[in-house]
Amino acid sequence: MVKIDSQTKMKFLHGFSHKTRVQILESVKEEEKTVSQIVNDLNGNQSNISQHLACLKGCGLIVGKKDGKYVYYSVRNQLVRDLLTMFDVVLEDIQNDIAYCEKHID
Amino acid sequence: MVKIDSQTKMKFLHGFSHKTRVQILESVKEEEKTVSQIVNDLNGNQSNISQHLACLKGCGLIVGKKDGKYVYYSVRNQLVRDLLTMFDVVLEDIQNDIAYCEKHID
DNA sequence: TTATTATATTAGCAATGACTAATATGTGTG
């Protein structure tokens, strides 16, 4: 197994650390969508969603292809799709035991 | 597939969103360790590590078993272990293309 | 029982991340 640079890894994982980003990932998991479609899906605001999209792209989780005035975003590849599925599998397994982690760190 | 509550999901994913927490997960992935062993492994400070451990526990990613004055932490189960491995598999695949995401959101 | 070691918790400050609003860029259309 090739060595993974820790900084790269954190950049990647950062993609999953915000609700809006995770919702975007779910929204484009099975089919590519334009920014406005995503904005609609999530009932978000354009600027905000665009910023999260830029982040997800930087994290390597999604790719965007431009077509005229639209940009179509989709999950990068099948591995990333599998990873998203895996989250749900693991969660299904542990969800009932998850204790409160309200303060997230304390 | 059972429905995953979005709040629970975010709590879970939050566990992976900080370098120290990821390092802790890696440190206890294959063998359980006491807090002080982890503090040593990571060259961290006790209070800080304790706080991250509490977070990881709250996120459902690790479990701690108390034995006398020691607490042994380990990854919750094989599924979580698999998920950690999967991160590396996916990363190996995309690591070279990951563009900068320096600002993480902008 | 006093001291020591291991871990957890709290409070306050420092740092990072996210949101909104405004504006810029780029593309097609009347």
Place this chain on the structure above:
DNA sequence: CACACATATTAGTCATTGCTAATATAATAA
């Protein structure tokens, strides 16, 4: 060309998260 639409970017502010230092708790050892 002027306008409208889709998306991106920037700046400023607000909110969240994380760190350090101090202290608390709990278990063992002297």
